[in-house]
Amino acid sequence: MSVWGEVLVGLAILIGLVGIIVPILPGVILIFAAIGVWAFLTGGATAWVIFGIAAVFLVLSGVIKYTWPGRKMKEAGVSNRALFIGAVLGIAGFFVIPVVGLFVGFVLGVYLSEHQRLGQGEPAWQSTKHALKGVGLSMLIELLGALLASGVWLVGVFVA
Template sequence: MSTGGILLVALVIAIGLVGIIVPILPGGILVIAAIGVWAFVVGSAVAWVTFGIAAALFIASAVIKYTWPVKRMRQAQVRTSVLAIGAAAGLVGFFVIPVIGLLIGFVGGVFAAELATRGTVSRAWASTVHALKGVALSVGVELTGALLATVVWLVGVFMTA
């Protein structure tokens, strides 16, 4: 692959990494797709092994991303319905106040749903904090998996050069 092609793949990977932190784009999928395109174009055994390792890291982080935070939120007694309300409010907030409205809407939605069911501000806020920690943990796990996949790709690029 040419230097320009490698730089284009690196740019897509960087956009994917930003997309994980600022949830506008499907960041992890962009990262693994870019590495897959690189492996397809290069076509060597090293490229495909690199892609396989990166894909395994991506899949492992995706599994952990959805199981670990959910387990912690269940232990904190944050219900799935509350998270769904928070996600819906976050989606509305995203369009009302671009980008930052997602966080504001999510926090407001979770807090309002918990306040309606739990009745006290302190209990509602405690559940909201647990939900935020769960979301942060989820983003952190996905970002870690994508960064590890990126490191594997960089090693593969140097090995195929």
Template sequence: MSTLAVVETLVALVVLLGLVGVVVPVLPGSLAVGGAILVWAAYVGTTTAWVVLAVAVVLLAAGQVAMYLVPGRRLRAAGVPGRTLVLGAALGVVGFFVIPVVGLFVGFLGGVYLSELARVGSSRAWPSTVHALEAAGLSMLIELTACLLAASTWVAGVVLT
């Protein structure tokens, strides 16, 4: 097996790990995908490789911007304040360490619900929590789409080089 094949195999594994990292928030998804493509471009060193890297970075950066702007706009329209998400994130971090695997999601859900319960009462707390969960899911979907597009760009670059 040539050195290039080994590098491409390792990069593919890290890209795959990055894609999993988008869904499992423990791993840095976009960062892993972008970093792996950077390593590949540096190793290959052709103009095509650097163009592939540039396109992948633009896709990942656009995904990062969109994953905060789009859900944030929807949450503001639904009347869910930023402090609710901050509390949800904080309890999500606590939940991550307390309950293996699902603690992040349970903590986020509980934090958002408790914050909204204190803010608007029991009748409107659950609908606000659902809006926050939908926004978190949309954010994850946007990042996953950006990572998949960057990974597809890399695959095309491997085929072209």
């Protein structure tokens, strides 16, 4: 693969990393696809081993991001209904308020759902804070997996 091809793959990976932090783009899918294209165009066993290791990091972080924070939110008493309503209002907020609408809608949705369920403001706010911690932890786990996969690819660029 040419240097310019590797630069383009690197840019796609960088855009994927930004997509994890600012959930507008499917970051992990972009990173996975970029490293896959690189492995295909580079060819050889080393490139495919690099791709395999990167894929393991991405898949493993994806599994952990859905299990660990979810369990912590369950232990804190955050309902699935609140998370669902938060997600729906987050998506709506994304279109109503550019850039920050996803965050505002999610917080509002979780809070309103928990307030309706619990009947009081303070416990609803505590549940909302636990949901935000869970979402933050989920993003960090996904980012860690993506950074590890990106690092493996970067090593592969110099080795393959």
